[in-house]
Amino acid sequence: MKKLIIAILLPLIIGAVSGFFTSEAVTGWYAGIQKPSFNPPNGIFAPVWTALYILMGIALYLVWKQESHTKIWRQALFLFGLQLFLNFCWSLIFFKLEQPSWALVEIVCLWISILLTIIWFLKLSKVAAWLLVPYLCWVSFAALLNYEIWRLN
Secondary structure: OHHHHHHHHHHHHHHHHHHHHHHHHHOOHHHHOOOOOOOOOHHHHHHHHHHHHHHHHHHHHHHHOOOOOOHHHHHHHHHHHHHHHHHHHHHHHHHHOOOHHHHHHHHHHHHHHHHHHHHHHHHHOHHHHHHOHHHHHHHHHHHHHHHHHHHHO
C-alpha cells in the first residue's frame, strides 16, 4: 500500500508544482495570446491532468511493485522518471518562460519519452502500459495545441 500511495503522489506532486507555473500565466501572458479554435476552456485542464497523473501513478506502481531489478525494470523506471521530468519542464518552458517555440521542441521529446515508457512498461505489465495511453493521447493533443499557439503568435 505504501508503494501505491508514493507512486500516485509522485506525479500528483510534480503536477501540482508545474500547475503553479501554469496558474500564474493563465491569467497573464497566456490570456493575451492568440489560441486556435479548438483550444479547450481553461477549466478542463486541471481535472484532465489530475486523472492522467493518477493513471500514471497506478502504472508506475504496477511496474515498481515487481521489484525485479532487471535491466528492463530499471530502464522502465528511468524512462518513467525522465518523462515525468520532461512533463514538468514543458510547463516551465511554456508558461513560466513564455516560450512556445522551445516548448514545442520539448513536447516532442516528452512525447517520445512517453512512447518509450509505454514500450518498456509493456514488457513488464500490459495494464501499466495501457494506463499510459490516455496520457500519450493528451500530450499528442497538447503538442498540436502548442504548435498552433506558436504558429499564431
